Amino acid sequence: MEKTTVSNLNIAQINHDGTTEFFIDTQCKTADNSVNALTKLFNFLQDTGANAANIRIYATDDLTSDILKFYSDKLNDLTCPVTWISQPDKEMVYPLSFQVHAVSGIRVQPIIFENKKLGCRFADTHTDYAHLHILPENKNATNFDQTIDIFNQMQYTLNSIGLDYSNTLRTWLFIDDILSWYKQFNKARDNFYTRHGIFNKLVPASTGIGVANPSGCALATELFAARPKNKTVRIEKITSPLQCEALDYKSAFSRATKLTSPDHSRLYVSGTASIAQSGETIFPDDTANQIEMTMKVVDALIKNGGMDWPNTVLAMVYFKDSKDFPLFDECCKWFSIDIPHVKLEADICRHDLLFEIELMLIKTN
Secondary structure, X not given: OEEEEEOOEEEEEEEEOOEEEEEEEEEEOOHHHHHHHHHHXXXXXXXXXXXXXXXXXXXXXXXXXXXXXXXXHHHHHXXXXXXXXXXXXXXXXXXXXXXXEEEXXXXXXXXXXXXXXXXXXXXXXXXXXXXXXEOOOOOOOOHHHXXXXXXXXHHHHHHHOOOOHHHEEEEEEEEOOHHHHHHHHHHHHHHHHHHOOHXXXXXXXXEEEEOOOOOOOOEEEEEEEEEEOOOOOEEEEEOOOOOOOHHHHOOOOEOEEEEEOOOEEEEEEEEEOOEXXXXXXXXXXXXXXXXXXXXXXXXXXXHHOOOOHHHEEEEEEEEOOHHHHHHHHHHHHHHOOOOOOEEEEOEOOOOOOOEXXXXXXXXXX
């Protein structure tokens, strides 16, 4: 892996089997340099000939309109849709952050279902991949019905390209006002998983986090799926040595999932917080200790998956209150951890959780 910084873009580059993958992130401290950062991103993609396979933009609501004004044509021309996440206009919050996964050396195709661009697909020698971006069809429906609609759309869209929800390695569930209806969300997901037999197959890694989206829907979602072309590829669940299974406390996700191919491995770590083996919150109301505990849990988890911190290509760290952002940097310095990441203010899925982290790691074989 090669990690560089180009025009304030943090770039991790992975080369494997004729494919080059770029993982790009940045955080803009002021609104003034936000549009400039996107210009640099588009220039980088053009200069490298890479196609975006996934883009997330985290922005304050007033900046979202400015971005669309300057970049509506370029954003609409992308092969993949863009996931938009709202951030509050507060002193410590970055007015614009983005994360991008781009690839070169292979073809990236849009996924069009019912006349809507819902994602993209690409393939290497060993595996077919799909990344979906799904919003509810009717934002005026109940939150429960919007969730059911989301999972049904995921299934139908995957079916349209010859895949199935059982091929899903990872989901991202950006849930508005999560603390007021998280039980309803879990019930809707459980209903879908039971109906489609997911509990008897690979339960995907996942993040369920409390952030709004500019569309005003109850939730905005992403899904990453992979279908091996042959038996040289292994997909499996990775357990956490320091935590119980999330299924033990009725939350339907695996702690991590891993794809192992002849030329590289990919590890997807779910949103992880300060939760004990028995399932209860550790260090309630103590952000610093929650961060330290969480990082110890993740350290054991990624090593159980055969990787280490330097293999990280993307990470998101979530804080109940953005004033605590510096605590993460202090913890990383203490443990000598240096990973690409973006910091976001968000509600965690429990009232007493103040911090959560998720990661994607890649190692070439």
